[in-house]
Amino acid sequence: MTYRAGWIHYTNVAPILDSLVLPPGVTAITGVPTQMNAALLSGEVDIANISAVEFIRNADVLEALPDFSVAVLGPVYSVNLFHTRPLPELRRIALTAQSAMSVALLEVLLREKGLSPVLERAEGDAESLLGSGYDGVLRIGDSALREWYQVVGPLGERATMTSLPSTGRGITVTDLACEWFDLTGHPFTFAVWAYRQDNPPPENLVQAMREARRDGIGHLAQVAARHAQRLGLPARVVQHYLWNFRYHLEAPDRLGLREFADKAVPGHAPLKFGQRPGVKVAG
Numbered sequence: 559m560t561y562r563a564g565w566i567h568y569t570n571v572a573p574i575l576d577s578l579v580l581p582p583g584v585t586a587i588t589g590v591p592t593q594m595n596a597a598l599l600s601g602e603v604d605i606a607n608i609s610a611v612e613f614i615r616n617a618d619v620l621e622a623l624p625d626f627s628v629a630v631l632g633p634v635y636s637v638n639l640f641h642t643r644p645l646p647e648l649r650r651i652a653l654t655a656q657s658a659m660s661v662a663l664l665e666v667l668l669r670e671k672g673l674s675p676v677l678e679r680a681e682g683d684a685e686s687l688l689g690s691g692y693d694g695v696l697r698i699g700d701s702a703l704r705e706w707y708q709v710v711g712p713l714g715e716r717a718t719m720t721s722l723p724s725t726g727r728g729i730t731v732t733d734l735a736c737e738w739f740d741l742t743g744h745p746f747t748f749a750v751w752a753y754r755q756d757n758p759p760p761e762n763l764v765q766a767m768r769e770a771r772r773d774g775i776g777h778l779a780q781v782a783a784r785h786a787q788r789l790g791l792p793a794r795v796v797q798h799y800l801w802n803f804r805y806h807l808e809a810p811d812r813l814g815l816r817e818f819a820d821k822a823v824p825g826h827a828p829l830k831f832g833q834r835p836g837v838k839v840a841g
């Protein structure tokens with residue numbers, strides 16, 4: 559029997575996926591978050607690095623690998639609200655159809671601030687949507703990273719030594735993961751590797767993923783250089799973007815995930831994780 563994987567292949571997952579060698583009997587397809595979320599839930603694939611909010615909404619049927627995440631503590635640089643007025647004055651925000659997660663996060667943040675602008679689906683890049691009747695535009699993934707750099711760049715060598723800037727060209731870029739940190743003091747977990755509870759991945763696939771991650775993180779400069787070329791961004795900026803991620807679903811990442819679950823999906827089923835590798839159960 560073939561085991562089918564569905565990978566969201568944004569640059570932030572490159573340190574895990576780029577050197578992954580699939581074991582025999584495992585196949586993989588790729589797509590944007592909303593496609594992979596749907597593919598996992600419909601049974602088209604058996605495991606996927608899905609948006610955490612879909613994992614939470616479907617916690618009754620899904621389980622997640624215990625040691626894989628796409629999370630950050632503070633800014634993420636690629637889940638961005640681009641806007642031309644201060645947040646409290648925003649009236650109409652365009653939302654990307656690629657992500658359920660960032661929309662759920664934006665809704666939580668707006669609610670916490672007591673704001674209620676109109677939210678509408680609309681595709682296009684941030685600057686052209688801002689020029690066509692929207693005062694806010696939510697973007698994620700590689701295009702959000704590129705558009706953030708168009709707004710704040712070009713950045714010299716020194717600029718990447720600390721947090722990166724967030725304004726330029728009359729546009730403010732509000733980083734939603736940073737807002738989450740200001741609100742809770744916790745990391746924000748964007749994605750987990752989930753599967754249906756009755757169909758966990760073969761151990762050799764999980765082991766291959768762990769080896770690929772070790773290799774990717776160990777060669778981050780090379781991973782960054784490769785993707786920088788594709789993205790049209792300076793390699794040091796992409797390297798900064800990548801080293802900022804937390805890929806191991808550690809205790810703080812789970813704390814952030816649980817807090818988000820309670821705020822975004824009240825009444826959700828308990829979140830389930832597979833057993834941590836090397837952890838022996840007493841008794």
Ligand SMILES: C=C(O[C@@H]1C=C(C(=O)O)C=C[C@H]1O)C(=O)O
Pocket residue numbers: 566568570571591592607608609610628634636637656657658659660698699700702748749
């Ligand atoms: C932070 C990001 O992470 C991704 C965001 C996701 C989402 O918004 O649904 C899903 C998977 C993550 O890898 C991003 O791509 O900007």
